[in-house]
Amino acid sequence: MSIQYFNTLTRQVEPFAPRESGRVSLYTCGPTVYNYAHIGNFRAYVFEDLLQRHLEYRGHAVTRVMNLTDVDDKTIRGCRTADVPLAEFTQPFKKAFFDDLETLRIKKAQHFPEATSANHIARMIEMIATLIERGHAYRAEDGSVYFRIASFPAYGRLAHLNLDELRPSGRVSSDEYEKENIGDFALWKAWDAADGDVVWDSPWGRGRPGWHIECSAMATGILGPQIDIHCGGEDNIFPHHESEIAQSECVTGLAFVRLWMHCKHLLVDNQKMSKSAGNFYTLRDLLDKGWTGREVRYALLSVDYREPLNFTFEGLAAARAALARFDEWSRRIDETAATGAEPLPTDLDTTAFGAALDDDLNISAALGAIFEIIRETNKRLDAGTLTPGQIRALVEWRDRVNSVLRFEPEAATISAEVQALLDERAAARAAKSWAESDRLRDAIAALGWVVKDTKDGQKLSPKA
Ligand code: AMP
Ligand code: ZN
Numbered sequence: 001m002s003i004q005y006f007n008t009l010t011r012q013v014e015p016f017a018p019r020e021s022g023r024v025s026l027y028t029c030g031p032t033v034y035n036y037a038h039i040g041n042f043r044a045y046v047f048e049d050l051l052q053r054h055l056e057y058r059g060h061a062v063t064r065v066m067n068l069t070d071v072d073d074k075t076i077r078g079c080r081t082a083d084v085p086l087a088e089f090t091q092p093f094k095k096a097f098f099d100d101l102e103t104l105r106i107k108k109a110q111h112f113p114e115a116t117s118a119n120h121i122a123r124m125i126e127m128i129a130t131l132i133e134r135g136h137a138y139r140a141e142d143g144s145v146y147f148r149i150a151s152f153p154a155y156g157r158l159a160h161l162n163l164d165e166l167r168p169s170g171r172v173s174s175d176e177y178e179k180e181n182i183g184d185f186a187l188w189k190a191w192d193a194a195d196g197d198v199v200w201d202s203p204w205g206r207g208r209p210g211w212h213i214e215c216s217a218m219a220t221g222i223l224g225p226q227i228d229i230h231c232g233g234e235d236n237i238f239p240h241h242e243s244e245i246a247q248s249e250c251v252t253g254l255a256f257v258r259l260w261m262h263c264k265h266l267l268v269d270n271q272k273m274s275k276s277a278g279n280f281y282t283l284r285d286l287l288d289k290g291w292t293g294r295e296v297r298y299a300l301l302s303v304d305y306r307e308p309l310n311f312t313f314e315g316l317a318a319a320r321a322a323l324a325r326f327d328e329w330s331r332r333i334d335e336t337a338a339t340g341a342e343p344l345p346t347d348l349d350t351t352a353f354g355a356a357l358d359d360d361l362n363i364s365a366a367l368g369a370i371f372e373i374i375r376e377t378n379k380r381l382d383a384g385t386l387t388p389g390q391i392r393a394l395v396e397w398r399d400r401v402n403s404v405l406r407f408e409p410e411a412a413t414i415s416a417e418v419q420a421l422l423d424e425r426a427a428a429r430a431a432k433s434w435a436e437s438d439r440l441r442d443a444i445a446a447l448g449w450v451v452k453d454t455k456d457g458q459k460l461s462p463k464a
Helices: 039-057 073-082 086-103 118-133 211-223 234-252 283-288 293-301 313-336 352-358 363-383 388-405 416-430 434-446
Strands: 004-007 012-015 023-028 061-066 137-139 145-147 185-190 207-209 227-233 257-263 266-268 449-454 457-462
Touching: 004 257, 023 039, 023 211, 039 061, 039 227, 039 257, 039 266, 039 283, 039 293, 039 352, 039 388, 061 211, 073 086, 086 283, 086 293, 118 137, 118 145, 118 185, 118 207, 118 211, 118 234, 145 234, 185 211, 185 234, 207 211, 211 227, 211 234, 227 234, 234 257, 283 293, 293 313, 313 363, 313 388, 313 457, 352 363, 363 388, 416 434, 416 449, 416 457, 434 449
Parallel strands: 023 061, 023 227, 227 257
Antiparallel strands: 004 012, 137 145, 145 185, 185 207, 449 457
């Protein structure tokens, strides 16, 4: 079966084919860096990570862009309150975001463009100028520029909205009363006192870009006018992605995105986890409570992306238990696998994992397939009915699964004390002092490590 994914635009599961065979361009909306990202945000990023790794597992080369929104109302409010320049205010949150990506084993995008970079601001201004020129945008008296949604009949198609619902209905709000239509959105926001010194010059006067044009400019600027896949959380569908389509297509004249994918929200007590609702946990909160990045990753990953995921500590405990089971099996096959053996297939269905993901990233079926193999392998290991070659093949399969899911244990760091004992033991063995070698093995075991002697030297693994 070929890969198929659900397309928000058509509301159908469709076979996926990139524009250029074997190469996929992927744009994912990134964080607004005014605070630490919460684990709701990370549900979106972990889903996108699964998508990227699945595509790579199937042999596609993925070029991924994730933007950082480092100018908007919230970042401006934050830097004004802290009384520091905008860039100084957002810097620690950018760094924290990259640290969190690493903790959650999310693969780094090739590009992390920042909205405030001079080249991206220049492109935003250029796009807005084109939109005005073509009648898709207009300048209001205060110098703000709005996109004219009535000029783009397809507006509303992604969110399946009726444009008539967005017709003018009296005054909009005190600072946006110059809009022609309630649905028109700001491409450029004229400077006002609350912006302080966060300001850029433009042909329409001083101001700053709107959020939607930031993504259109960075996406088309880096990946070109046509992108294979564009993702985000479901709250991004409208107005953000809808507006990205309008802006981009009115500038380039080409279909912007082939496939739109959105994950459902992470919920707490059936409410969206969000900063504004105050019901959120950051990754740091959970690490402080003793959970690991791998466990949080598992919990965020283990529910299908098109289902809401209710966040609970029971869910995290279930992730911990599932990973313990995976680790135990993993250690067992590692210990019994003969290094030199030729991999030999078994009759176990190792294709079910990939096939489940090919079916719109059906992670529940993929995990089901993994745990089925674990159950069956454990039985056969007990009965001694697996050959060294078959175990070798299972080890290789496990490594391929991990290239997608990244479930392997944290690489435990060896302390200087253990390293010194290992060095001493290597010297004792070289001198054929077997009793000393055994004594050192026990000393290493007392520190929590099992040492095995292989043809490549001593091999260390954490004690079960
Ligand atoms: P923001 O920083 O609010 O722009 O959000 C960054 C990303 O996180 C976007 O893709 C959002 O759609 C996504 N997001 C925000 N809250 C949640 C949530 N509770 N569950 C899943 N994704 C979310
Ligand atoms: Zn975006």
